[in-house]
Amino acid sequence: MQRTRRALTAAAALAACLPLFSARALAADPYPSKPIQMIVPQAPGGTNDIVARLVAVALSQRLGQQVVVENRPGAGGNIGTQAAARATPDGYTLLMTISSTQAINPSLYRSIPFDPIKDFEPIAPVASVPNVLVANPAFPARSLSELIAMAKAKPDYYRFASAGNGTLNHLLGEMLNSMAGIKLEHVPYKGVAPALNDVLGNQVPLAFASLPSVLAHIKAGKVRALGVSSARRSPFAPDIPAISETVPGYSGDLWVGLFAVKGTPREVTQKLTQTMQEILADKTLRDKLAAQGAEVMTGTPQQFSKMLASDMDKWARIVKASGAQVD
Template structure:
């Protein structure tokens, strides 16, 4: 029998530790994973998220469930994800306009895109394309720029609303090309594009997947894509950067975990996502939606986010765009 008080105290402490420690650590994931999409169903991010979630479900052996939490330009769902337990069971699949533009666009943003999240990997990019009504005289970016320089504030471009990506792409073109196109905001890309089709406004930026059928049907004419290089889905359309050096602005979709997620969990997610994006079956499904696979390390994704935040902050400031 132990009589020594110190020995008794040591035994008690050991027993307490044994009681507190689990018999074994469960391998991740041990239950379904929630993938928050802070945009509405049916949009680019939602489509990409559901394709990726289905693939990850098979690879991880647990269901990855997409949950849409739209509102306030993505701020509502992003805030929800930021406040979740950092255990790898709540992920955020979001787009660059929410994560990289909103911090400059809104006076108060209920999350910090850098401090609240762990970058897992970029997933895909979707370029915008500048389209004009077929009756518009310019048949190239060079011709448009020449016309706009000759008549500042005369030509108009439509967007899905103040501060949206297609608005800021127009403002970036104004700044980098030394022109002044007048901005006409709409409540969504569909009514903006409808007025371009009806020749109520001559031009607009729109995502390539949404406008490609109209281009092929000859209902609009494409002058240039917003990506740094031509899109593999429409190689005949020049990149705007071929005329305006340095011009580039894609919509990207990427996966984040909550800041503080265990390193081994984040690494497993990154490795699994990398394997998924290397699979031809998933790449083909994404390509069918006009999304080009990006992939990359968490470090590369972090650098992309910070670079885009800096770039769009300057465009937002120069344009004077503000949502609230």
């Protein structure tokens, strides 16, 4: 009887410890132990979506868990970014976003449902894509310096097209106006495609467009490239001068970067950062990104954070000067 009581007591003690053992075992599971959701706050087919899907495949292979891309477009990227900001900070929801949403929207919209710095942990910058100032071949200016001279002689006479009010290619034009001391008239369209179509048809002489979207037209002679928006010439189009060669200090690439939710455990963010550095150093991924006109970026989370803050300040000044505002 005494042995029976002892056995029952031992069994009860073991049963009481089981939940503790289970919790410890669960907590000890290495990250990641389940699939990861990567929110892309833009529509499928765009630069960010293409880059995100290439990175998601590489991350899945390295981490041993599937990384699933989920597009949540709307409100210039604000809808998907808000969803990411409200997610549990456990490393199983990531945000792959672009500079337009993270650095420009805070100044462009009267209010946004997230804080680009306080709500997110920077993991890694991923890639940059320059824009190109292009002109219809019939346009008299054959270089940026000639365009600036013409625009100074006739303020508000020459027009440039963009994908819409407050878009990056609109603000790139406004930055050129400010830094070059000229005044090109802005003509907003509902997207890059219709804006570029009217430049091809010579309804509007000038436009800023991403290098991948316009490179084929440049090579075919359907438009003339006057300059790229990056601080230096693009390795994908080295014959096109950088705008900064004529307007010192001019720089405005579209960048793509990966973020985690604020409060994500440090060991998780460190693992994600290390893994991203490994896959971005891989030639296979670099070649795939290059095929999309995207140049791989490198940098620590701290450097990425400083770049974001600097870009927010820069674009806030340009948005204010342009008077652009949404809602």
